[in-house]
Amino acid sequence: MDKQRSRSEHAARAGEFDAFVAGAAGRLLHVATLLTTETRARNPYARALLTAALAHTYAVRDRGRDEDPYALTRDGLALRFARTAWRHRTGRGGILGVLTPQERLVLVLRLYEGVPEEQTAALLGLPEARVRAVCARAVARMRERHRREAAA
Numbered sequence: 001m002d003k004q005r006s007r008s009e010h011a012a013r014a015g016e017f018d019a020f021v022a023g024a025a026g027r028l029l030h031v032a033t034l035l036t037t038e039t040r041a042r043n044p045y046a047r048a049l050l051t052a053a054l055a056h057t058y059a060v061r062d063r064g065r066d067e068d069p070y071a072l073t074r075d076g077l078a079l080r081f082a083r084t085a086w087r088h089r090t091g092r093g094g095i096l097g098v099l100t101p102q103e104r105l106v107l108v109l110r111l112y113e114g115v116p117e118e119q120t121a122a123l124l125g126l127p128e129a130r131v132r133a134v135c136a137r138a139v140a141r142m143r144e145r146h147r148r149e150a151a152a
Contacts, residue, residue: 020069034108035081037094053077075123098145103138110135
């Protein structure tokens with residue numbers, strides 16, 4: 001009887017995770033695509049980052065934590081990108097292509113995802129002042145790019 005209950009509990013948890021993925025995968029893929037500066041149509045690295053982050057979330061969801069699966073997946077995605085950002089030193093185009101990987105990461109977390117400054121700093125292992133400076137520099141670079149494009 002315990003084995004059967006365990007299987008049904010596992011099936012229910014798997015169903016919950018499937019529902020989470022169905023609801024959140026689109027936005028999370030967009031986050032990954034912004035980070036990697038790939039296009040929506042061709043984004044293999046963004047898909048690989050998201051797949052790894054979702055696999056990690058699935059693996060740790062049974063550890064008894066009541067963490068938000070979206071935040072856990074987003075944070076895992078951000079950390080995986082940060083560890084491999086050297087591969088993406090130069091952007092592949094797109095609106096964020098002029099930014100460095102660190103600027104992209106901070107800008108996406110702070111402005112697109114709305115992660116508080118303190119939480120972003122803790123996640124990336126940076127002082128809050130550094131996160132603030134990187135975000136300000138990234139916004140300034142984006143404004144300058146916009147001005148140049150508008151003038152052309």
